[in-house]
Amino acid sequence: MAPRGSKRAGQGAAAEANKKPKLDSMMIGVVDALRQASELPEDCRTMLEVSVPGCLGPPANERHEFQRLVVKWIGETVERVEARLRQAVDDEDAKVAKAEATNTEAEKAVTDAKGILETKETDLAANKTASNEAAQAVKTAKAGLTEAQVAQKKGDASLAEAGKRKEELEGALKDHVGYLKEDDGFDANSAKPHRTQVMRIAKKIGLDDSLLSALPSACATTPSRRGSFDKMVVSQLESSFQSKVAAVTEEMSTGAEATANRAAAVTAAEQGVQAAEDAQKDADAALAAAQTAQREAAVGLWKAEKGSKEKVAEKAAAEELKKNADQVLENFIGYNVLCFNTLRDKVSKAEEDPSQVPATSSPAAAKATSPSAAIGISPPAGSQ
Numbered sequence: 001m002a003p004r005g006s007k008r009a010g011q012g013a014a015a016e017a018n019k020k021p022k023l024d025s026m027m028i029g030v031v032d033a034l035r036q037a038s039e040l041p042e043d044c045r046t047m048l049e050v051s052v053p054g055c056l057g058p059p060a061n062e063r064h065e066f067q068r069l070v071v072k073w074i075g076e077t078v079e080r081v082e083a084r085l086r087q088a089v090d091d092e093d094a095k096v097a098k099a100e101a102t103n104t105e106a107e108k109a110v111t112d113a114k115g116i117l118e119t120k121e122t123d124l125a126a127n128k129t130a131s132n133e134a135a136q137a138v139k140t141a142k143a144g145l146t147e148a149q150v151a152q153k154k155g156d157a158s159l160a161e162a163g164k165r166k167e168e169l170e171g172a173l174k175d176h177v178g179y180l181k182e183d184d185g186f187d188a189n190s191a192k193p194h195r196t197q198v199m200r201i202a203k204k205i206g207l208d209d210s211l212l213s214a215l216p217s218a219c220a221t222t223p224s225r226r227g228s229f230d231k232m233v234v235s236q237l238e239s240s241f242q243s244k245v246a247a248v249t250e251e252m253s254t255g256a257e258a259t260a261n262r263a264a265a266v267t268a269a270e271q272g273v274q275a276a277e278d279a280q281k282d283a284d285a286a287l288a289a290a291q292t293a294q295r296e297a298a299v300g301l302w303k304a305e306k307g308s309k310e311k312v313a314e315k316a317a318a319e320e321l322k323k324n325a326d327q328v329l330e331n332f333i334g335y336n337v338l339c340f341n342t343l344r345d346k347v348s349k350a351e352e353d354p355s356q357v358p359a360t361s362s363p364a365a366a367k368a369t370s371p372s373a374a375i376g377i378s379p380p381a382g383s384q
Helices: 006-018 025-035 042-056 065-181 188-204 209-220 228-254 256-345 363-367
Strands: none
Touching: 025 042, 025 065, 025 256, 042 065, 042 256, 065 188, 065 228, 065 256, 188 209, 188 228, 209 228, 228 256
16 A cells, blocks of 8 residues: 555646746746747747746756757847847838938929919919800890790791691591591491581581581481482581681781791791800800819819828838837847847856856847846836
8 A cells, every 4th residue: 555645745746747947037038039030930939938948047058969959049049030120120211211202202292282273273263254254145145035936936826726727627628528428438327426526626617507407417328318408518518628728728828927037036046045055165164174173283282281291190100110110129139139148158156257258149238248147137118
């Protein structure tokens, strides 16, 4: 049987063996530097991070070959990060120089845009005057056209009505009276619509009442079976319609000359309106072009001023980024690189030579002359 308490002691020893080595403040600085090596695969960074306590913890003179190799890898990684940060500073320097040049160009563009806008505003004022004058000319021409059209409408109204009467009478003679006169295809039932139309038009033109009263029975009989009276009634109907057509035709002929004169007056007025409108279109087109040019000039000035402000802001932003990049590099060298150099170069107390200063890989790290000098190292604001 195992001694009492041996099992618990064994578990404690296993837990102690699995516990991660504790990192001091300088090791934390090295780990932070490794975590900035974004160009390395994650598993490689992890391997180097977990190797920091075991390889940089022992003094340099007590490390075995594998530990020295890992320290070399860590150093190369830290150097690559520092090189990348230095390149970032150079890049921001170039951006600041470019921003200063573009800012000067933007200021000149504002001056040029102001001169262009002044010229376009003068042109716009002249075109507004011309457009107003052309619009007034159109109003005058349209008033003359309206007057001519009113006279034409009034004079042509009776003539148009006569034309409708003539058309109606001619249609009645052809379609209705013609049907009622012929035996061919005559049918009493089919004759009813024709008789109705004939009666309507006969009343409209004022036929004699005795003739109107005799029409229904006369039109209902087949033409060849009508008596002399019915034939006389139908014949009188046809003659009356023909007389009306002749009278209306004469009326229309008499008014034709006056109609032509009124039409000519309207045509002349329409041509006057067209000419005035064409002139107005030209004036409006010139005005629109001047307005567009003025707007474009105003927009050009606005864009130039906006661009100038943006360039000033871009310059300030570039200078701020440059300042930040400088600070990041300074922090990295003054903290991360110094931590690594101090741990890399420390030796056991028996081997220390007070007259020797540990080598450093950068000027800013030269201040860390011994392990004891590095004890006061603290991470920059924001670092873990």
